[in-house]
Amino acid sequence: MRRRSGLSARLRLALSYAGFLAVAGALMLAVVWVFLLRYVPDNSQGLLWTSPNRFLLVRTFAPAAAVAMGFLLVFGLVGGWILAGRMLAPLTRITSAARTAGSGSLSHRIRMEGRQDEFRELADAFDTMLEQLESHVAEQQRFAANASHELRTPLAISRALLDVARKDPTRDRGELLERLHVVNTRAIDLTEALLLLSRGDRGHFSRESVDLSLIAEEAAETLLPLAERRRITLDVTGGAARTGGSAELLLRMVTNLVQNALVHNLPAGGTVTVHTEAHGATSSLRVENTGPRLPPELVPTLTEPFRRGTERVRTGEHAGVGLGLAIVSSIVRAHDGTLDLLPRPGGGLVVTVRLPGATA
Numbered sequence: 001m002r003r004r005s006g007l008s009a010r011l012r013l014a015l016s017y018a019g020f021l022a023v024a025g026a027l028m029l030a031v032v033w034v035f036l037l038r039y040v041p042d043n044s045q046g047l048l049w050t051s052p053n054r055f056l057l058v059r060t061f062a063p064a065a066a067v068a069m070g071f072l073l074v075f076g077l078v079g080g081w082i083l084a085g086r087m088l089a090p091l092t093r094i095t096s097a098a099r100t101a102g103s104g105s106l107s108h109r110i111r112m113e114g115r116q117d118e119f120r121e122l123a124d125a126f127d128t129m130l131e132q133l134e135s136h137v138a139e140q141q142r143f144a145a146n147a148s149h150e151l152r153t154p155l156a157i158s159r160a161l162l163d164v165a166r167k168d169p170t171r172d173r174g175e176l177l178e179r180l181h182v183v184n185t186r187a188i189d190l191t192e193a194l195l196l197l198s199r200g201d202r203g204h205f206s207r208e209s210v211d212l213s214l215i216a217e218e219a220a221e222t223l224l225p226l227a228e229r230r231r232i233t234l235d236v237t238g239g240a241a242r243t244g245g246s247a248e249l250l251l252r253m254v255t256n257l258v259q260n261a262l263v264h265n266l267p268a269g270g271t272v273t274v275h276t277e278a279h280g281a282t283s284s285l286r287v288e289n290t291g292p293r294l295p296p297e298l299v300p301t302l303t304e305p306f307r308r309g310t311e312r313v314r315t316g317e318h319a320g321v322g323l324g325l326a327i328v329s330s331i332v333r334a335h336d337g338t339l340d341l342l343p344r345p346g347g348g349l350v351v352t353v354r355l356p357g358a359t360a
Helices: 009-035 054-102 118-167 173-202 212-229 247-263 324-334
Strands: 208-211 233-238 242-245 271-279 282-289 338-343 349-356
Touching: 009 054, 054 118, 118 173, 208 212, 208 247, 212 233, 212 247, 212 271, 212 282, 242 247, 242 349, 247 271, 247 282, 247 324, 247 349, 324 338, 324 349
Parallel strands: 233 271
Antiparallel strands: 208 242, 271 282, 282 349, 338 349
8 A cells, every 4th residue: 555655764763863952952051041141140240240241151152052052953863863773774674574575485584683672572573473474375385286186186087987988988887987976976075175174274163062072972983883894993981071162073073083093003903092081171082093103203294184194095985085184183273272193102193182171
């Protein structure tokens, strides 16, 4: 937005300094007049019947006072201009960094040196903001690229299947329709997951009192057939743990955690334990599963969109789209909670969700 140009802050500060010095000089002259010159007799004998008298003193003092006032004014302008420049130099650097960031370059940092003061705090806060913005933009760019790739894959498969059917009319249409149904189902699941992730990031939902233990039991009951087919023992333990939030989103969060624990487990004989409990003002849910060993450096990246753990199975009824833990992390953030992932020494993962507690 264009604004009408005016005096710069540096010039206004310089004029202020000069004005203060001029006022201080005028006050000093007033003090001299009030407490000195007014008591000098204005007669031919002067003070104590000796010369000079008030007239001569005023005549001698006035030019010198005028010169001193002029010097104070010039000194105030020049000195104020220099001091204002030195004081506003950090602000100039911050403005330059802001313009650089506004042009699209978020990698620039101010990194102001010197002692801690208001400008240093502003520069540090600006650097922190740029770092967070750069990280967020990079994450969004990676997400967009990955989402485009994931959505392009089923579309490319569908086009290839249709091309085959067009070139070979004798091909079994039942098999073709079944494969198209599987590919389209995966594309729909991916789209719904992206929409749910966006909804969780916005945090726009109605809040109500929710018991995580009931949510865990519902999710376990839904996924029990999958656990039985994979010969995995699924247990739900603990007590009531109430929190405030969306029951639908929290159910999706727990379902994703339990499904992830079932899919990334041992081929047979594995276990998944869901435990809920309340500690004072915090309600927690812990999902622990057996499975392959995870490198410690891989665990922090599992909540990134389209990040998959080792030995990911992408076939079958519960093939993943790489957004399970990303959706969980988004829902936890939207509910003002924390998400901790810890690899088990014997293999598998322990996921702990902590949410603010709520009354019934």
